[in-house]
Amino acid sequence: MLSRREFFKTSGALVVSFATPGFVAEALSQAKPGLLPTELDSWIAVLPDGKVSVFFGKMDMGQGLDIAVAQIVADELDVAFEKVGVVMGDTATSCNQGGASGSTGVSNGARLLRRAAAEARRVLVEGAAQKLGVAASDLHVVDGTVFAKNETSKRVSYADLIGGRHFHHKVEWNKANGNAMDIKVPAKLKAPDEYKVVGKPLARRDVAWKVFGTDDYVTDVRVKGMLHARVIRPPRPACKVRGVDEGSISSIRGARVVREKDFVAVVAPREWDAVRAAQMLKIDWHALDGAFPEMAKLYDHIREAKVVKREEPVKRGDVATAFSKASRLIEAQYEWPFQSHASMGPACAVADVKPDACTVWTGSQKPHFVRDGVAKLLGLPQDKVRAIWVTGPGSYGRNDAGDAALDAAFLSKITGKPIRVQGMRADGTAWDPKAPACVHRARAAVDASGKVIAYEFVSKGFSRQHIATNESDPADSLVGQSIGVPPKGTQTFGTPAESYGFENKLLAWETIPPLVESCSPLRTGHLRDPVGPEIHFGSEQFIDEVALAAGVDPVAFRLKYLTNPRHQAVVKAVAEKAQWGSLGKGKGLAFAERNGTAVAVVAQVEVERKSGRLWARKIWVAHDCGLVINPLQLRSTIEGNVVHGLSRTLYEEVRFDRDSVTSVDWASYPILEMPDAPESIEVVLIDRPELAPTGAGEPTIRVIPAAVANAFFDATGVRLRTAPLNPERVKAALKGN
């Protein structure tokens, strides 16, 4: 197995090797076409040795997405899996497919490479037909060699046909960038029953180097002559800088201050000097006092805040009239706090700005948008900026990586030196964009027969996109806002994703203004499955509450009202796997859909009344995301979702006082640790080869909170409607019970 670095050397050598003397004459006459989605060469290349590189505009964050892509390409192109390398996340070699985004890596991302591979195969088989004098329909391909079906001595390999050269072949592009980018090709795609590699539990290629410490993270990128920088985030939101005492760091040789309006950083040749200088630098901040509500009154603030925008995506029947006919009314409210990405390490980026060009190395999951944001911030044309994604300290949304990339570019431009920026812990915990705090109001009406005749679920909270989903605009970055670019502040939220067939049904959301408009540590943006855990913590607990009122078992209730057969199937499957029986065993169930993926979870919990410890001991998952590409990686992706979800359910809550965020490290922002990891996670994968694959990076996390809360209710008879379900809340709730 090639190491990542070796593979890059091999596959990346394509462009370079054109200039190498002695290479096939044809190759020298050919220029590489521009990196446009309309060029087949932008998607796929056959190397001289028959290996294949595909150029992917999304990237894997450690869940094996690149392996899934390689499996899909191997099947469609008829080459061995081992020969397919996936080049990801470099704006110089990949089109903008939107980066890691919305669990669309396979559904949107790999779909294009599948088509490109099919088209490459078609073109190559046609070329072989000419060369061999055999009709294309009489040829077949085995591991990159085209054979005449009736005369196997007639053969030619992909490498002989095109190895090291470009296709110069057009594909049809839908003119969209990002997740919506799509291409069409005349080639016929294979049917699922022809797959040989898809469906296999193949191992990842990035595990070994991570375990042996033999390759680099973005934090390890070093550029000759670079300076280390630390950006100094203000002590409070929306601070203005009145003055900086540069003399306060004069004892540190080589350290200096960089300031532009309210953006302040220190740079130094040695990293430790930059760290010390950042600690020592005296800044006269003009602070905004009392910008935040009292933390204890956060949910009252949300309830009372004016509504900026309201949408009612599901409105069926006559809800108001139906409520008036209720024989029983069930009402509840659920509350979810601000949460932090708190990535494993604070973000890092390296930027090298030259007078007319810039290269930036970033851990951002969306390097193409880093390129766009840097270009805009520096006033460079987009094609003069190259962003290169390098594995970073984890990323599950718009975390602090987007800010680090723009910080580095900005500082490199001002200093004229390559700059490496890395945050300190507080930059990743206190100053990343936050998942929005919210309150969910639910009402249901049941008639005398126990039938649900009206149902209403309304979420109210901070926008999930006050900071945009990516850093393509300085308005959405801290450096941009610090130098005076106002945020765009898109207003959007979401509603439960289910198919409960209640006749009269309203699902709605409302957003409220941010606490502070600009430069706020409580600005809100996307964190893994944006607003999914938040909403379904409420909606799937409420379904249990309605079921209880109707006198129906939670599984039976869901099966009665869910209208989508795939939704019913995951509920049935998980109930069976978890041996769902009588209540009172500390088990709870929750279900949801996410963009075509259906998932149901049963949690079994143990509650220690004295300490308030709530342990989700066993977890069962039933997961249907259509065709399963790689069950091994899918399972580990689901396991990660489960544990990340448990952490957010049981522990995570951004703390703040009237002036600032007080969650600044792992002590003040506790997360789940090993003693509280589940004893077992059992996963049932429902494979549906006939259905195009949908996502798996996020769906499971949205059902974990309610499954745990429902299990807690089953164990104790007490409802916990405010997250996280930490020991203090558990103890308080059980007092007197």
Place this chain on the structure above:
Amino acid sequence: MPTYRFRVDGKNVSVNAEEEMPLLYALRNDLGLNNPHFGCGLAQCGACTVHLEGEPVRSCVMPVSAAAGKAVTTIKGLGTPDKPHPLQAAYVSEQVPQCGYCVNGWIMTAAAYLKKNPKASDGELRDALSGLKCRCGTHVSILRAIKRAQQQMA
């Protein structure tokens, strides 16, 4: 600045640094060893863990001066692809890391712990590993890998 001499992964090294500079900066910047990571700078996560005379330490808070004359082992010195430590081999078999930034903490801590308590129970392992962080939620596979390594080491 004083000079500190010590051993890293079997090699003699020397570093000029302020005595209070954390060992992590010496390893990463002065010695070019990238594998220990900065995660928190507060000994709260484990991403920077190395062995000092066989004991796991958080190099982000341990001053470089405390390493003088001693032997430091990083994950790169613990084992190699050709001669992996059983934990590293088990990590590969179980496909444990996702982003992988936390790996040093778990493997270096578990390696030292298993030496003292090779037959540790599930509960003992969980307690021994508390204080370490993983943000991708790979905890269950970490335990699987450690138990696989325990069997191999038995």
